Amino acid sequence: MNRIPTGGLIDRDISIPFTFDGQKYTAHPGDTLASALLANGVRLMGRSFKYHRPRGVLTAGSEEPNALMEIGEGADRTPNTRATTCEVYHGMVAQSQNRFPSLKVDMLAVNDLLSPFLGAGFYYKTFMWPKKFWEAVYEPIIRRAAGLGRLSGQADKAVYEKAWAYCDVLVIGGGPAGLMAAFTAGKGGAKVILADEDFIIGGRLNSEKTEVDGKPSHRWAAEMAAKLREMPNVRVMIRTTVTGAYDGGTYGAVERVADHLADAKGAPRQIFWRIVAKHTILAAGATERPIAFPDNDRPGIMLAGAVRTYAHRYGVAAGQRVAVFTNNDDGWRTAQDLLALGVTVTALIDTRTDVSPDIDCPVFTGAAVVGTSGRLGIERLSVRTSDGAVQQINADCLAVSGGWNPALHLTGHMGGKPTWREDIAAFVPTPNSIPNLIAVGAANGNFSTLGALKEGMAAAKAALKDLRLKQVRPHVPVADDAQGAVAAYWHVPDVKGRSWLDFQNDVTVKDIELAHRENFRSVEHMKRYTTLGMATDQGKMSNMGALAVMAELTGQSIPETGTTIFRPPYTPVQMGALGAGGAGKGFAPERFTTTHDWAVARGAVMIEVGLWHRASWFPAAGETHWRQSCDREVKMVREAVGICDVSTLGKIDIQGPDAGVFLDRVYTNMFSTLKVGKVRYGLMLREDGMVLDDGTTARLGENHFVMTTTTGAAGPVMSHLEFCAQCLWPELDVKMISVTEQWAQIAVAGPKSRDLLAGLIGDVSNASFPFMGCGNVSIGGVNARLFRISFSGELAYEIAVPAGYGAALMVELVKRAEALGGGAYGMEALNVLRIEKGFLTHAEMDGRATVADLGMSGMMSTKKDFIGKVSSQREGLLDPMREQLVGIRPVGPVRQILGGSIMVDVDAEPIRENMQGHVTSVCYSPTLDGMIGLAFVKGGHGRIGQTIRAVDLLRNLDTLCEIVSPQFHDPEGEKARG
Amino acid sequence: MHYSVLQILKNGLTGNKGWKPVWRNPEPKKSYDIVIIGGGGHGLSTAYYLAKTYGIRNIAVLEKGYLGGGNVGRNTTIVRANYLLDGNLEFYSHSLKLWENLEQELNYNVMLSQRGCLLLAHNDGQFDDLAWRGNANLATGDDAVLMSADDVRAYTPYLNFDDARFPIRGGLLQRTGGTARHDAVAWGYARGADMRGVDLIQNCEVTGFRIEGGKIKGVETSRGYIGAGKVGMSVAGRTSQVAEMAGLRLPIESHVLQAFVTEAVKPVIDTVISFGMGHFYISQSDKGGLVFGGDIDGYNSYSQRGNLPMVEHVAEAAMALMPMIGKARMLRSWGGIVDMSMDGSPIIDKTPIEGLFLNGGWCYGGFKATPAAGAAFAHLMATGEKAAWATKFNLNRFETGHVIDDEGTGARPNLH
Amino acid sequence: MRIHCPHCGERDHREFEYLGSAKLLERPEGGDAAAFHDYVFQRKNPTGENAELWQHVMGCSAWLHVVRNVTTHEIIAVKLARDVKEAAR
Known part of the structure; x- marks a missing residue:
């Protein structure tokens, strides 16, 4: 057991049971999975991606590349969870991943033996023969070997949420700089959000044995956090990672609300926040970097800072005999701290020659680690001393420090490039990379605690000034001001064997050398060729080392070599949180008409049209197939009277003295001449000359029109009209508003519709309501609008009532219709009725059709300009051989037509070169007792009466058809006028 | 250097010291027969085909950054030939045929994986549209299978068939569709072109054209003037800027298209799936990452990054379609600048300036077009004639009305 | 991006829908085909500052004239498109 007897920010009185790979262990509150496993003596926690090498925990933070686990069971199982940030909860089930059959015995470790042949990019040079073998053999093997953890394969039913937050100052990171910044800004009265990815505020103050203001640093942090939580204008968000910087001071952040709980008790697992901040202070600290040397990837080899974190924060000794390998003063601190805790330190190896650490352990300066050995974990290391001799040292833990990289990633999210600082051998954020963001403390390359405190305060003061808030002068705590000297040292030169740079993806110094040899020398080429930096840590562990190696090889400096671009997210974000609200019915709103409940109660089968739910058909007793219902409903309309809710059509109320002129400009035909009390059918074009939409517009008064649009185009048409009114012709005195949801509209269609309405409304004869007439009526004391319009070709009316009366009107109309031998009809019948008449939907107005294509050239007024007029006259659109809308009906032995069939000439092969068009809409017409269809056919208007084939190659149907007028039923339109 | 198993064994046993540079770093010559601006996928494949098919060796590809750094290096790697309209049909069909032989042709494994490409329909109208598309694909000689909802469920059982907002009505599967390793395509063409003597010149930005008497003479670059008999622009994302240096105005807007990848997970998706209610498409890479994308952000942009909406x-679309993805973590997002043309289809044509040619306006389709676009652009530049599979991508089609509007959304680039 | 709608105040850009270049305000008078071709299809598509049209579809439905840097996404000025159009007359 590696738990140190005392100390640490854990509650030793409580034990939490959990399992890892089936083995039972216990943890304490305050432990992460990694600290608990280390405490239990578990070093082996994973396998690498490519060579399946044994892997132990490397870090103590979210940058961990090795200790990734599957957490949870069943549909809750979450792969690739970093053991270093995962809080242990009661009964947690953790499993290692990417190994078979077990973590200790992984068959795929054979890859490691083949590694001479599996270097960077080897797969680009092979697996090409025989040709078919890639998909059949090689790729499946590669795919099975690749990947890390497993998704459950089941729907993620966990609850996730999204939220917005707004603040004056967003402070990212709650270490010394962040705490001081938040405190200062809070004192000044700013609205502050302090977000920290950890579950305790304090950053490295919790990991080091230091003092601030004469107190242990972790206690000072806890006291500051408590003070901040007491300020009403400050919000402290723990377990919250700011993942991305976006335009306009908008930041993405994920808060892990319940991941650490055995039972979320109804709370969301995670919340994805969009935080809008006027000022942002980036105090995200720094990440330590490793040094590359042969076999530096064994379990037990860890970053020195992590070793200190485990010791001080978790009370865990990462090993019993620890060696330290460093190029900076932090390594010394590691040795001292461990010695103070009673841990044996077997060696301190410093690459620097000009230093003389005064530490009570074997010290090697100007030395380097040149190899390690041990099965499934380090047991020994080889040190090359300053005189070139190699010495063996026993250690079950090797703490490595190669210096620190400021956590500047967010500052690259908007394309900013970092600045190289030679004195700390690291990139630091370039000021103004993100508007109104300032980096402070270690994130800004200032590694002294005092410096961080001061920078945090200064940044907050600057923000307060800009916000014109109160200036405050908080006390600057007493703290250590040591920066920690570092001498750049990236990899041990002149060694044999493989020195790892990217631990997860198995990229070694040799791979970078190979990339260089093959001229993949630009940073991007190097990254893409070797996969370096594409691991789940996004290169936080590996990029700097690889850059340095490439810089050495090319003879350029590191800043000349460049960096790859940091992209959001800072740490990977669960899709459940990013996509919160999208699962199940949440993806889009649902729209219901006022008669929805009535229709469902009637047993209607519902269908969705756009976002709307509509009745598709109303099965009658004994009907078992939709066609039976549909055919009956069609006949009902043709022979008696049918009732249909058509409320989903877009309805736009247009008013003003210039409304008529306005409509003239947006429709192809004239509307200013329309008489009050009349309705006209209109076609609207886009400015490129293609049909945008059709519909009827009624003139209710001199300055008052009501336009209908198709259901799907209601939004786009509204937007288009607003564009025309506001952007093109603001001088026109016209206003419009959508009233789609304000009015319920119900069609009463069929030869008996007049009889029906006569009983309800009174006189609706041709004299008072002629075809295409409209007017106000009263139904049961409710003011309603009556339109004599028909989408079925029959004598028909549509009644509009304020939406609240829709359901009641429907009930009344259906009752009356049934008394006349009619009843309700749904979308299927409506579609048949309109196809029989050749009326259009967006299957025909598909955005590629001109007015001429649709056979309605007569509706293009020559007396005025209108949107799309000029463009519609382009030569290609006047070509008589364009695809034109026609009707088709089978005339051969095959009586069926399928929607989406392509048209070919009678004797032609059904190949692309012979395609004459396609079928847009088909139905069985009970009126004509056969299938009919609408189709686009090249030069179709001139081919009426000819035969053609509708061919469906997908479903093997080849139908000989006659080309006919699309008006199958009552082409003269007498019935509607009757 | 020819790649083979033997080479890998030989080099593996000798410390991999024997591998040679995949391309040279030549200094620019004073002039070339043909200069291609843009060392992305299309520029490199154009150079390759010019050298290979037409025997023209005195060619330079000028790249302002690094080879393959354009959209070929930042896309969702999908290859398919399931377009709808004439013009696009034959072009992408030809492209898929070139893809199928690319590895052998280039002696470079671009990892074309014909794992299928499934388009979903969520209502009857969409289903009929898929049928039309599938029939057109079959008529073009490509493959297509129309699937019922049950077929889709059998093929991709992990999609949402329980409580979907837009239940799956059916689908159209193109079995020969799939994915390829995007960077490898650029590198394979680069290597092939370099082997044939093409000068691939990186870090060389074109800053102007020299045009005399309406004829192109050469290009000004950050590395000096380079004379050229012919110049081809293949600079998706910057097409308007480069063309403007020659005084041209184009029917193109630049937009940012984001793409995303999750952390690697064990294989779960063995095909490419496109949601029908909102633009969303997903596949899984050989490394295990779920690779997906959607619409362009919707506003003009030259920043290679998108925004949160x-x-x-x-x-959200991912959660709607495939709810198991909730436990996967998005690892990385990136943005590429795409040329959005005014009808959603590309342009491969001469320009009004003699000797200056344009390849651009690729919208969402540039990656899958890489072989056929390069081959067509090479044909046009070498012979002055349109290639048989790319006769309709004319620059003047907006003037004449012969647009190719697969989406039917008109001159609104952000709706294509 | 956050767009300051003159009616509604500053809002996330997801509330707005983008149309394109503000040249679309300048619909040609008369029936000149070349002028319409330029108007409908041709774009300057500049880097840097671009004047463009957005509509506050999830707000007041006003069409806005937005000057925005398309390289940095900085929003420089927002006016009602109606006002810009009328001022140009």
Whole structure:
């Protein structure tokens, strides 16, 4: 057991049971999975991606590349969870991943033996023969070997949420700089959000044995956090990672609300926040970097800072005999701290020659680690001393420090490039990379605690000034001001064997050398060729080392070599949180008409049209197939009277003295001449000359029109009209508003519709309501609008009532219709009725059709300009051989037509070169007792009466058809006028 | 250097010291027969085909950054030939045929994986549209299978068939569709072109054209003037800027298109799936990452980064379509600048300036077009004639009305 | 991006829908085909500052004239498109 007897920010009185790979262990509150496993003596926690090498925990933070686990069971199982940030909860089930059959015995470790042949990019040079073998053999093997953890394969039913937050100052990171910044800004009265990815505020103050203001640093942090939580204008968000910087001071952040709980008790697992901040202070600290040397990837080899974190924060000794390998003063601190805790330190190896650490352990300066050995974990290391001799040292833990990289990633999210600082051998954020963001403390390359405190305060003061808030002068705590000297040292030169740079993806110094040899020398080429930096840590562990190696090889400096671009997210974000609200019915709103409940109660089968739910058909007793219902409903309309809710059509109320002129400009035909009390059918074009939409517009008064649009185009048409009114012709005195949801509209269609309405409304004869007439009526004391319009070709009316009366009107109309031998009809019948008449939907107005294509050239007024007029006259659109809308009906032995069939000439092969068009809409017409269809056919208007084939190659149907007028039923339109 | 198993064994046993540079770093010559501006996928494949098919060796590809750094290096790697309209049909069909032989042709494994490409329909209208598309694909000689909802369920059982907002009505599967390793395509063409003597010149930005008497003479670059008999522009994302240096104005807007990848997970998706209610498409890479994308962000942009609304929308679509993805973590998002043309289809044509040629306007289709676009552009530049598979991508089609509007959304680039 | 709608205040850009270049305000008078071709299809598509049209579809439905840097996404000025159009007359 590696738990140190005392100390640490854990509650030793409580034990939490959990399992890892089936083995039972216990943890304490305050432990992460990694600290608990280390405490239990578990070093082996994973396998690498490519060579399946044994892997132990490397870090103590979210940058961990090795200790990734599957957490949870069943549909809750979450792969690739970093053991270093995962809080242990009661009964947690953790499993290692990417190994078979077990973590200790992984068959795929054979890859490691083949590694001479599996270097960077080897797969680009092979697996090409025989040709078919890639998909059949090689790729499946590669795919099975690749990947890390497993998704459950089941729907993620966990609850996730999204939220917005707004603040004056967003402070990212709650270490010394962040705490001081938040405190200062809070004192000044700013609205502050302090977000920290950890579950305790304090950053490295919790990991080091230091003092601030004469107190242990972790206690000072806890006291500051408590003070901040007491300020009403400050919000402290723990377990919250700011993942991305976006335009306009908008930041993405994920808060892990319940991941650490055995039972979320109804709370969301995670919340994805969009935080809008006027000022942002980036105090995200720094990440330590490793040094590359042969076999530096064994379990037990860890970053020195992590070793200190485990010791001080978790009370865990990462090993019993620890060696330290460093190029900076932090390594010394590691040795001292461990010695103070009673841990044996077997060696301190410093690459620097000009230093003389005064530490009570074997010290090697100007030395380097040149190899390690041990099965499934380090047991020994080889040190090359300053005189070139190699010495063996026993250690079950090797703490490595190669210096620190400021956590500047967010500052690259908007394309900013970092600045190289030679004195700390690291990139630091370039000021103004993100508007109104300032980096402070270690994130800004200032590694002294005092410096961080001061920078945090200064940044907050600057923000307060800009916000014109109160200036405050908080006390600057007493703290250590040591920066920690570092001498750049990236990899041990002149060694044999493989020195790892990217631990997860198995990229070694040799791979970078190979990339260089093959001229993949630009940073991007190097990254893409070797996969370096594409691991789940996004290169936080590996990029700097690889850059340095490439810089050495090319003879350029590191800043000349460049960096790859940091992209959001800072740490990977669960899709459940990013996509919160999208699962199940949440993806889009649902729209219901006022008669929805009535229709469902009637047993209607519902269908969705756009976002709307509509009745598709109303099965009658004994009907078992939709066609039976549909055919009956069609006949009902043709022979008696049918009732249909058509409320989903877009309805736009247009008013003003210039409304008529306005409509003239947006429709192809004239509307200013329309008489009050009349309705006209209109076609609207886009400015490129293609049909945008059709519909009827009624003139209710001199300055008052009501336009209908198709259901799907209601939004786009509204937007288009607003564009025309506001952007093109603001001088026109016209206003419009959508009233789609304000009015319920119900069609009463069929030869008996007049009889029906006569009983309800009174006189609706041709004299008072002629075809295409409209007017106000009263139904049961409710003011309603009556339109004599028909989408079925029959004598028909549509009644509009304020939406609240829709359901009641429907009930009344259906009752009356049934008394006349009619009843309700749904979308299927409506579609048949309109196809029989050749009326259009967006299957025909598909955005590629001109007015001429649709056979309605007569509706293009020559007396005025209108949107799309000029463009519609382009030569290609006047070509008589364009695809034109026609009707088709089978005339051969095959009586069926399928929607989406392509048209070919009678004797032609059904190949692309012979395609004459396609079928847009088909139905069985009970009126004509056969299938009919609408189709686009090249030069179709001139081919009426000819035969053609509708061919469906997908479903093997080849139908000989006659080309006919699309008006199958009552082409003269007498019935509607009757 | 020819790649083979033997080479890998030989080099593996000798410390991999024997591998040679995949391309040279030549200094620019004073002039070339043909200069291609843009060392992305299309520029490199154009150079390759010019050298290979037409025997023209005195060619330079000028790249302002690094080879393959254009959209070929930042896309969702999908290859398919299931377009709808004439013009696009034959072009992408030809492209898929070139893809199928690319590895052998280039002696470079671009990892074309014909794992299928499934388009979903969520209502009857969409289903009929898929049928039309599938029939057109079959008529073009490509493959297509129309699937019922049950077929889709059998093929991709992990999609949402329980409580979907837009239940799956059916689908159209193109079995020969799939994915390829995007960077490898650029590198394979680069290597092939370099082997044939093409000068690939990186870090060389074109800053102007020299045009005399309406004829191109050469290009000004950050590395000096380079004379050229002919110049081809293949600079997706910057097409308007480069063309403007020659005084041209184009029917193109630049937009940012984001793409996303999750952390690697064990294989779960063995095909490419496109959601029908909102633009969302997903596949799984050989490394295990779920690779997906959606619509362009929707506003003009030259910044290679997007914003949260589209990130969230795409993630929501992912949750709607494939709810198991909730436990996967998005690892990385990136943005590429795409040329959005005014009808959603590309342009491969001469320009009004003699000797200056344009390849651009690729919208969402540039990656899958790489072989056929390069081959067509090479044919046009070498012979002055349109290639048989790319006769309709004319620059003047907006003037004449012969647009190719697969989406039917008109001159609104952000709706294509 | 956050767009300051003159009616509604500053809002996330997801509330707005983008149309394109503000040149679309300048619909040609008369029936000149070349002028319409330029108007409908041709774009300057500049880097840097671009004047463009957005509509506050999830707000007041006003069409806005937005000057925005398309390289940095900085929003420089927002006016009602109606006002810009009328001022140009």
